[in-house]
Amino acid sequence: MNILDDLKARGLVYQTTDEEALYKRLESPMTLYCGFDPTADSLHIGHLLPVLMLRRFQLAGHCPIALVGGGTGLIGDPSGKTSERTLNPTEVVQEWANRIKEQLSCFLDFEGVGNPAIMANNYEWLGTINVIEFLRDIGKNFSLGSMLAKESVESRMSRGISFTEFSYQILQSYDFLKLNELYGCEMQIGGSDQWGNITSGTDLIRRMSVGEDRQVHGLTVPLVTKSDGTKFGKTEGGAVWLDQDKTSPYKFYQFWINTDDRDVVKYLNFFTFLSIEEIQGLAQEVESQPEKRNAQRMLAKEVTELVHGVEARERAEKISQALFTGGIANLTAKEVEEGFSDVPSADVEDQEMLLVDALIKVGAVSSRRQARESMESGAVYVNGIRQTDTTLTVAQLDKIESRFIVIRRGKKNYYLVKLV
Numbered sequence: 001m002n003i004l005d006d007l008k009a010r011g012l013v014y015q016t017t018d019e020e021a022l023y024k025r026l027e028s029p030m031t032l033y034c035g036f037d038p039t040a041d042s043l044h045i046g047h048l049l050p051v052l053m054l055r056r057f058q059l060a061g062h063c064p065i066a067l068v069g070g071g072t073g074l075i076g077d078p079s080g081k082t083s084e085r086t087l088n089p090t091e092v093v094q095e096w097a098n099r100i101k102e103q104l105s106c107f108l109d110f111e112g113v114g115n116p117a118i119m120a121n122n123y124e125w126l127g128t129i130n131v132i133e134f135l136r137d138i139g140k141n142f143s144l145g146s147m148l149a150k151e152s153v154e155s156r157m158s159r160g161i162s163f164t165e166f167s168y169q170i171l172q173s174y175d176f177l178k179l180n181e182l183y184g185c186e187m188q189i190g191g192s193d194q195w196g197n198i199t200s201g202t203d204l205i206r207r208m209s210v211g212e213d214r215q216v217h218g219l220t221v222p223l224v225t226k227s228d229g230t231k232f233g234k235t236e237g238g239a240v241w242l243d244q245d246k247t248s249p250y251k252f253y254q255f256w257i258n259t260d261d262r263d264v265v266k267y268l269n270f271f272t273f274l275s276i277e278e279i280q281g282l283a284q285e286v287e288s289q290p291e292k293r294n295a296q297r298m299l300a301k302e303v304t305e306l307v308h309g310v311e312a313r314e315r316a317e318k319i320s321q322a323l324f325t326g327g328i329a330n331l332t333a334k335e336v337e338e339g340f341s342d343v344p345s346a347d348v349e350d351q352e353m354l355l356v357d358a359l360i361k362v363g364a365v366s367s368r369r370q371a372r373e374s375m376e377s378g379a380v381y382v383n384g385i386r387q388t389d390t391t392l393t394v395a396q397l398d399k400i401e402s403r404f405i406v407i408r409r410g411k412k413n414y415y416l417v418k419l420v
């Protein structure tokens with residue numbers, strides 16, 4: 001099967017250059033690339049779509065190049081941005097580039113027999129280019145008219161765009177040319193906001209290879225959107241990151257499991273490697289038994305495992321289950337730390353403290369009277385067990401690995417007592 005058929009069936013193709021030519025070319029192995037600028041210290045789930053695209057191509061026998069924009073990250077892509085970016089210091093961009101390189105390397109096989117993936121950093125060629133050479137050899141191939149007509153530039157003309165960001169498209173085009181020369185790279189892929197930069201690269205290669213038969217291609221994936229109109233990949237706390245120190249595997253899992261019924265089939269197609277038939281089966285369940293949320297569970301399982309591995313996925317499932325059933329006592333201290341990282345918490349040193357006072361200290365209630373009333377009415381749970389005895393001290397309660405007490409007041413207000 002031609003990979004383009006599968007990608008189209010999944011809704012993963014937004015735009016392509018000459019589709020017929022691309023289809024034909026994909027009948028045999030080709031080298032393709034996608035670039036990622038280090039504009040933060042981690043990739044987020046928006047990036048995951050193009051990253052997984054590279055993996056899909058590799059699994060289909062093609063050779064993917066993951067390009068880290070160590071050079072372009074110093075300039076700033078205006079695509080999809082309504083205002084000028086602030087420039088980040090060189091050392092910071094370098095540090096971020098290293099981290100992103102590490103993350104990218106988790107998704108591709110660099111030792112694969114036949115079609116190993118390649119990692120590149122455009123600082124290698126952009127960092128050493130000389131301005132005369134750049135303007136004479138590269139700049140001459142760009143017409144101001146077509147540069148100004150790019151959506152990324154045009155949309156910014158009235159608001160303002162610096163020469164720096166305006167020039168970005170030349171650098172990305174030069175990358176494509178370089179990768180074409182170095183590795184025989186014949187296609188660039190990216191999010192749909194990259195279409196202008198990608199076609200600018202295919203144009204450059206065409207101009208620089210007049211007389212040769214060097215056809216190159218471009219393909220974009222749709223930008224992921226949410227049916228409720230809010231931005232995909234953001235939660236109240238900001239972006240959903242791939243770095244587990246920024247978004248814990250449990251929170252990551254929660255993000256996917258909370259997917260709206262209207263979005264879940266699309267996300268299964270976009271973010272998992274389940275077959276189209278398996279996804280159709282899950283789509284039917286969304287129709288017939290939406291309350292079971294089997295599709296969401298499968299989505300969360302697959303994506304969490306893909307990004308964080310089996311163990312972290314199992315942990316996330318266990319924490320979610322414990323929170324759902326109230327069976328907190330079976331959790332380990334590590335799981336408690338992960339699952340309750342953002343609930344109100346307090347350090348307690350004196351174990352002779354009354355539970356009533358601990359409730360005030362963590363902010364579950366505002367007075368002793370309210371604490372007693374809550375307990376007596378059966379609304380207070382400690383590690384999943386209802387506690388009504390208002391004379392209990394912290395010392396008398398079960399602890400999780402002698403370190404934590406998880407308090408729940410009402411249906412789902414959680415608090416964490418940390419014993420220090």
Ligand SMILES: Nc1ncnc2c1ncn2[C@@H]1O[C@H](COP(=O)(O)OP(=O)(O)OP(=O)(O)O)[C@@H](O)[C@H]1O
Nearest residue numbers: 039046047049080190191192193194222223224232
């Ligand atoms: N929601 C999304 N759906 C599909 N692709 C996305 C999405 N978000 C980002 N991408 C891809 O990742 C690339 C990098 O994302 P982009 O730079 O726009 O986002 P960002 O990291 O949120 O912002 P910044 O540009 O400040 O780093 C995009 O050009 C696009 O190709």
Ligand SMILES: N[C@@H](Cc1ccc(O)cc1)C(=O)O
Nearest residue numbers: 035036037069072077172175
């Ligand atoms: N411009 C791309 C990143 C990129 C950088 C260099 C390239 O050659 C290709 C892509 C982005 O902002 O997402």
